[in-house]
């Protein structure tokens with residue numbers, strides 16, 4: 001098993017019959033979150049008699065889930081790798097209105113959930129708000145901050161790491177120290193800093209990525225209520241803006257200084 005800690009936690013929760021109806025698996029891209037979600041769905045549906053030995057991997061339910069042909073499992077993914085649209089959430093709603101076929105509940109996995117567009121997120125929130133004793137939702141994402149705070153507050157979050165904790169190297173620590181300094185400054189000094197950064201396009205990507213890592217750490221501590229300095233909504237806005245700025249500067253000839261000034265207004 002790739003993630004023994006997370007798996008033990010899920011299995012224990014299952015044995016205590018305390019499985020929440022919505023989970024969020026988050027962490028860096030392609031590190032087995034989806035595979036673990038499938039194992040969990042097998043665990044919940046396995047027909048093998050001995051609880052401790054589930055999932056057995058050999059019963060009809062385990063096999064069908066592995067092949068993605070299980071009738072009570074629906075996997076929602078972005079269309080053409082771009083976004084998850086409201087029509088997909090409506091289809092999900094219709095699917096959930098039908099009775100479970102093979103088991104007593106339905107499982108829904110939303111892969112790359114950060115690609116739910118705004119409309120789709122609002123519609124999905126309504127689904128989450130409805131009492132659904134017989135549905136389990138598993139959201140998978142590498143960018144939890146792209147989800148509405150109201151969605152984040154309704155799911156139980158489970159973090160997946162490449163390494164145990166995010167660590168910053170010396171260069172990154174220096175970048176963060178500079179950032180903390182500039183956040184305390186007047187707007188005119190922040191703009192002067194934006195101008196300076198815009199003149200060093202080579203360093204800019206590293207700087208923006210470090211900021212992203214830093215604000216993600218703050219978001220995670222805010223989610224666990226250890227950080228009161230920023231609201232979740234504010235952090236989510238900052239993170240999105242850093243991502244957008246990074247994306248625009250890397251892929252278009254947008255005026256880097258202007259983009260950075262907009263970012264400075266939010267920090």
Ligand SMILES: [Zn+2]
Pocket residue numbers: 045046047048055056057058059060061062063
């Ligand atoms: Zn089984």
